[in-house]
Amino acid sequence: MKPIEIRPGIYWVGVNDQTTDLFEGLWPVRKEGVSYNSYLILDEKKVIIDLIKPIKTEEYLIGLESIIPLKEIDYIILNHLEPDHAGLLMTFSQLAPQAKFLGTAKASELISKFLKVKEENRFQIVKDGEILHLGEKSLQFFSTPFVHWPETMMTYEKSTKILFSCDAFGGFGAIHGRIFNDEIDSLEFYEQEALRYYVNIVANYSQRVISAIDKLTTLPVEIIAPSHGLIWRKSPERIVGLYKKWASYASGPVEKGITLIYGSMYGFTESLTDAVAKGIARTGIKYCLFDGARTHVSYILPSLWTMEGVIIGAPTYEVKLFPPVAAILEMARHKRIFGRKAGYFGSYGWSGGALKDFKGLADELKWKVTHTLEVQGMPDKDDLARAEEWGEQFASSLIKTCS
Ligand code: FEO
Secondary structure: OOOEEEEOOEEEOOEEEOOOOEEOOOEEOOOOOEEEOOEEEEOOOEEEEOOOOOOOHHHHHHHHHOOOOHHHOOEEEOOOOOHHHHOOHHHHHHHOOOOEEEEOHHHHHHHHHOOOOOOHHHEEEOOOOOEEEOOOOEEEEEEOOOOOOOOOEEEEEOOOOEEEEEOOOOOOOOOOOOOEHHHOOOOHHHHHHHHHHHHHHHHHHHHHHHHHHHHOOOOOOOEEEEOOOOEEOOOOHHHHHHHHHHHHOOOOOOEEEEEEEEOOOOOHHHHHHHHHHHHHHHHOOOEEEEEOOOOOHHHHHHHHHHEEEEEEEOOEEOOEEOHHHHHHHHHHHHOOOOOOEEEEEEEEOOOOOHHHHHHHHHHHOOOEEEEEEEEEOOOOHHHHHHHHHHHHHHHHHHHHHHO
């Protein structure tokens, strides 16, 4: 995509990636895409803020060179060294021979050890709050550790009040043609993808996200330009507010609602799931249903992160919880999705085991298990009626304790 001017002398020069199947080797993005946003500032000094993942390198270089020869670049700002932003640094050390690399003290440690870029003499440490004058424009740097790695910082252009926030306030979702939030008719897709990105990538550092937002709270910001996803040109406080809310869910109250995850070997637990869902639906509470064996955990985590109730429906498999569902709980533990109210139901063959296994996993997650229901084999009409009632009771108990 061609460079797009954001403000006079400041350009988006990023690329969209619709070919990588798994972001970080883990999270599906083939369908939704992802953008690597890079920015170019022209003044007396010429600056690139963040590079891109080494993909579509030719397109990226042609875009930059259509505005300025790379050998004239004075500074490359490294807000973050993860390779989706700094993976081309070795290439740029050759193509932009006079450019200095700017980053935090922690970045100066990592640049040679992690990225194996040995030109330490070209790296310039910037301190928290330090200002770099470019001519009419000037950049101020703010250390924001662990949003998303320890070396991370954000860069603020003072004359235009643009905050280049790197991973913070970013989201999945390619930005084809329309790169600003005010160009999009419905933001539902991008906000959902921002939530998925938040929970998949950033959520483990939620306290650091809150600290970063608090630190920058008095900064007058007109545009938020992250390194993934839309640029927030209209009402940038919208994405800041969403991030603040999502970060608060790590330790505070979450939303009323139920994540219902099921797995089924021969359809018995699936029949129970239908009945349980019917019971939940009677109460009017929000719920999201996932087939745990066929839905990537990336899409389930946002629901687990944001909602108070969890119901697991899974059969016994070799005296344990059905493995695809157990794997989802393991990822929830990794993402520290603690303190939920939980229920379990499922079918077993000749002996149980899944319930006991689930209770152990729930303990590790600090989930309070309030309702359980087991059925041997194929559920009959009485079992289904019981499951429906059970679903309603779980949902009702949640409504009472949440409201
Ligand atoms: Fe977009 Fe932490 O990398």
